[in-house]
Amino acid sequence: MSEVNRRLLLKTRPEGRVKNSDFDLVEEAIPEISDGEALIRTTYLSLDPTNRVWMTDVPGYLPPVQIGEVMRSGGVGRVVASKSDTYKEGQLVNGFTGWQDYVVASDSLPFTPLPEGMDVPDSAFLGALGMTGLTAYFGITDVAKVKEGDTVVISAAAGAVGSVAGQIAKILGARVVGIAGGPDKCAWLVDELGFDAAVDYKAEGWKDKFKEATPNGVDVNFENVGGEVMEAVFGRLNIGARIALCGLISGYNDAEASTGPRNFSNLITRRASVQGFLILDYFARIPEAVGQIAAWMAEGKLQSRETVVEGLENTPESLNLLFDGKNTGKLVVKIAD
């Protein structure tokens, strides 16, 4: 057990890619707990594209992280001391750990106890059984309302949200086409996850390949990327198409907002609907989704995959792996056993 609490505090707002030097790595005493609180040792941090957005000074769905504050992040950890009826020593929990070794669970910063005895690594509670898996679940079932026979196109398909979204759409009987960077990711989607087709958007002539992969057009677009990728999908929409707008990662490192898709008017001619959504709005329904995803995993219908990097001190620059496409499935940082 670490003798101190190492914490990463935001020092300067990054310009473009994140640098380790944008953060101060400080060592503080392990916090004391009061009645009603529990001390949690963080084991895995969740690296999410939205972390990059929280570092900018632009108000969003959560306030920007302030200079000098510990970097906000999801994570899982173990309760190492408790003066609360809610948390038991040794229990696995998830919540907003922040980029630090220890965090105090309290009424104002609650954590969710996780089920024990499932045959999955702790990191899966940040992947298919965590916020990214839940985002995929509600985006596919509630926002896009995918049904049997739909052609569903998913961008960033080999990432945390995309890989789970595609598998759920398959389970619901859709024809699923993934868009991802590189032949290895595309092979994984088709050979391992059962996607019907995958298109490598980094390969020459990919838009022709995408057309071939969607001979009957696109009924549902689960959009994670934006930019040129989204524009290509908008060019293939069927009448009445639904777009579940989950994220626009291609612009998160840019100082200026992009001008948007040039073929936006296709939404008019195709009578398409776009719905943005946030997983925060679905918190009350988490047990339903976790139960269903866990059941699909136990039946062998859905896989969770994580890319694990190590070391709290490497966390800031590891975030860039998401923007370089170096992760397959969920990207996590292991900071303790």
Ligand SMILES: NC(=O)c1ccc[n+]([C@@H]2O[C@H](COP(=O)([O-])OP(=O)(O)OC[C@H]3O[C@@H](n4cnc5c(N)ncnc54)[C@H](OP(=O)(O)O)[C@@H]3O)[C@@H](O)[C@H]2O)c1
């Ligand atoms: N609405 C919500 O509540 C919610 C919740 C969670 C996540 N999200 C959003 O969901 C999206 C996926 O998040 P995630 O956590 O699952 O990340 P992820 O997909 O695991 O990682 C990001 C992936 O995006 C791709 N990418 C990065 N830059 C790109 C670019 N310029 N053009 C095309 N592809 C690019 C990379 O894959 P390639 O190798 O294929 O390029 C990378 O692996 C993000 O937009 C995120 O903001 C939304």
